[in-house]
Amino acid sequence: MRRASERIASFAKISLGHSVxxxxxxxxxxxxxxxxxxxxxxxxxxxxxxxxxxAGVWIVAETALPIPGNLIGMVALYAxxxxxxxxxxxxxxxxxxLIKHLAFFFVPITVGLMDAxxxxxxxxxxxxxxxxxxxxxxxxxxxxxxxxxxxxxRYPEGKP
Amino acid sequence: MTQFPMIAVTAFGIxxxxxxxxLSLLARQRYSSPMTTPVLFSTIVIIxxxxxxGISFSDYKPARDLxxxxxxxxxxxxxxxxxxxxxxxxxHLVPAGVGLLVGSLGxxxxxxxxxRLFNFSPELVSSIAIKSATVPIAVEIAKIVHxxxxxxxLFVVTTGMxxxxxxxxxMDRTGITRPVARGLALGTISHGQGTAQAATENExxxxxxxxxxxxxxxxxxxxxxxxxxxxx
Numbered sequence: 001m002r003r004a005s006e007r008i009a010s011f012a013k014i015s016l017g018h019s020v021x022x023x024x025x026x027x028x029x030x031x032x033x034x035x036x037x038x039x040x041x042x043x044x045x046x047x048x049x050x051x052x053x054x055a056g057v058w059i060v061a062e063t064a065l066p067i068p069g070n071l072i073g074m075v076a077l078y079a080x081x082x083x084x085x086x087x088x089x090x091x092x093x094x095x096x097x098l099i100k101h102l103a104f105f106f107v108p109i110t111v112g113l114m115d116a117x118x119x120x121x122x123x124x125x126x127x128x129x130x131x132x133x134x135x136x137x138x139x140x141x142x143x144x145x146x147x148x149x150x151x152x153x154r155y156p157e158g159k160p
Numbered sequence: 161m162t163q164f165p166m167i168a169v170t171a172f173g174i175x176x177x178x179x180x181x182x183l184s185l186l187a188r189q190r191y192s193s194p195m196t197t198p199v200l201f202s203t204i205v206i207i208x209x210x211x212x213x214g215i216s217f218s219d220y221k222p223a224r225d226l227x228x229x230x231x232x233x234x235x236x237x238x239x240x241x242x243x244x245x246x247x248x249x250x251x252h253l254v255p256a257g258v259g260l261l262v263g264s265l266g267x268x269x270x271x272x273x274x275x276r277l278f279n280f281s282p283e284l285v286s287s288i289a290i291k292s293a294t295v296p297i298a299v300e301i302a303k304i305v306h307x308x309x310x311x312x313x314l315f316v317v318t319t320g321m322x323x324x325x326x327x328x329x330x331m332d333r334t335g336i337t338r339p340v341a342r343g344l345a346l347g348t349i350s351h352g353q354g355t356a357q358a359a360t361e362n363e364x365x366x367x368x369x370x371x372x373x374x375x376x377x378x379x380x381x382x383x384x385x386x387x388x389x390x391x392x
Contacts, residue, residue, distance in 0.1 A: 049233035056236070068300030068381055070235040074374060077239035088243065095240035098233065099370070102352040103198040104181045105231045106295045108224035109313040110203040111177075114210070114217045116314060126278040130288055131315060134271035135322045135349055136330055138292060142263025142372075143336035143345035149255030150338055 038093060045094035048086075052077050166222065169215060173223025180205035199353060200321050231296040238294075238374045245367035252340050252368075259341065260372055263348040264379045265387070267292045272391035282392040283308050289388050291315035293377040294351035301381045305388045316351070323350025324357040339365040347372030 056076065057069030065072075080086040098105075120127065184201035195201065210220055242249075249256060272289040280288070286307035290298050295316050302312040327346050336342055339362045346354035347369030355373050359366025 046233060049236045052236045053232035057232070068297045070232045070296050070300070071378055071381060073232070073236040074239045074242075077236050078242055081239060081243040088240070091237070092240060095237035098230070098237045099241060099355075101181075102234055102294075103356060104177075104202075105227060105234055106313070106317055106352070107181055107199055107202045107206065108177055108220070108227045109295060109310070110199055110317045111206050111210070111220060111224065112217060112310050112314060113203060114207050116311075119311070123278070123280065123284070126280075127288070127315075130271055130274045130278065130280075131291065131318055132322055132326075133274055134267045134288075134291075135319050135327070137270045138263045138267025138349040139323060139327045139330060139345040140334060140336075141266040142259045142348045143331055143334075143341045145262045146252070146255045146259030146344045147336055147338050147341035149258055150252060150340060 042094050042097075045091050048091060049073075049077075049094065049098070166219075169219050170222040170226070172213070173210075173215070173220045174226065176206055176209050177202070177223065177227060180209070197321055197325055197353060198356075199317055235294065235296040238370065241367060241370035242374050245371060248364055248367055249371045256340060256344050256368065256372070259344050260348050260375055261379060263345060264292055264376045265383055267349055268380060268383065268387055269391075272388065276391050282306075284311070285392050286388050287311040288315050289391065290380055290384050291319045292349050292351065293380040294373055297377040297381055301384050304381075305384050306392075307388075317353075320350045320353035324353035327354060328357065328361070340368050343368030344372045348376040351377065 052073040053070050054073075056071065056073030059065070059072055060069040077086065077091070081088060081091075180202040181198060183205060184196060184198040187201055188196040188198065210217075268289050271291060272285055275285045275288045283306065286305045287302060290301045290305065290307060290312060293301055293316065295313050298312050298316045299309040301307075302309040323346060327350060328342070331337075331342055331345065336345065342361065343358040343365035346358040346365075348354075350357070351373045355366060355369040358369035
């Protein structure tokens with residue numbers, strides 16, 4: 001039983017990030033209460049992020065800039081944080097949560113693979129070759145270039 | 161699925177997606193391997209569930225659209241790690257900046273060039289060239305360079321899976337050991353999945369990857385309209 005409760009607690013830790021303490025799994029009820037307490041700020045933060053996204057999309061539509069609208073929203077949020085207009089704590093809970101689970105939001109897009117059977121039947125192997133080769137090449141290029149330019153390591157390996 | 165109302169199918173699709181994703185997190189905790197990467201694992205589970213329930217992809221589309229509306233705000237939120245780790249990143253601004261530029265342009269040109277050699281259609285070449293930008297940005301770039309957005313998304317996530325699972329392996333074997341360099345390479349090439357992978361290695365590595373994911377996507381979106389037409 002203890003193992004099961006620990007597993008649930010560690011799952012809560014993965015899905016909720018640092019917002020919830022999971023040191024004592026027996027405090028499950030307390031954690032749920034604390035999470036419920038966080039719902040209003042999460043909704044507000046989400047509204048703020050959505051508003052910035054919508055503003056970015058609107059700017060792109062108005063100016064026909066060759067840049068994605070959400071990227072403008074991201075730059076705008078960075079500028080607001082740097083200027084001190086928006087405090088990090090206003091947006092951090094939801095921001096960190098969304099980024100932690102960024103993978104979740106594009107899972108539905110990959111489910112589209114269901115209908116990509118014919119494309120892969122026609123080009124399958126060559127597509128995989130292109131993707132693997134260009135990813136490996138890019139990783140080596142980016143990694144090597146930056147490592148050579150950094151010079152001596154300032155941080156011991158394996159330590160932040 | 162005509163015997164069930166669309167709202168039920170949509171709810172089922174959303175619940176299946178959440179369930180599969182939660183399962184992938186548990187699986188990754190217990191058995192960490194390239195096969196338990198959240199996107200790869202969840203996708204396989206969802207497709208299996210949908211097929212066995214007799215739900216086609218077009219029935220799943222409303223659920224997909226609801227979940228992916230969150231991609232926009234999620235991308236905006238990338239400013240948070242960018243801002244939080246600005247000092248760590250600014251310390252290595254020049255090496256990281258050059259690595260980022262070389263990496264994202266290099267992978268774009270390599271992909272476009274090899275795709276061209278395989279005689280892919282222009283739409284396929286454009287779609288594959290921009291695969292290192294994170295999904296929400298890549299689908300927008302796709303519209304600008306006349307690529308196919310769903311196809312682009314597919315290539316982006318496949319690249320994420322390839323880089324996140326085999327990137328660390330490749331860098332171990334080629335002597336790329338510094339956290340900043342590793343994080344930069346993973347974030348630049350494999351965006352979200354690369355960043356998630358980098359964060360498991362080391363905090364600085366993850367932070368740099370998060371920044372590189374944002375800036376790499378920006379770099380790709382600014383360069384793609386000029387570079388992609390050269391290969392199409």
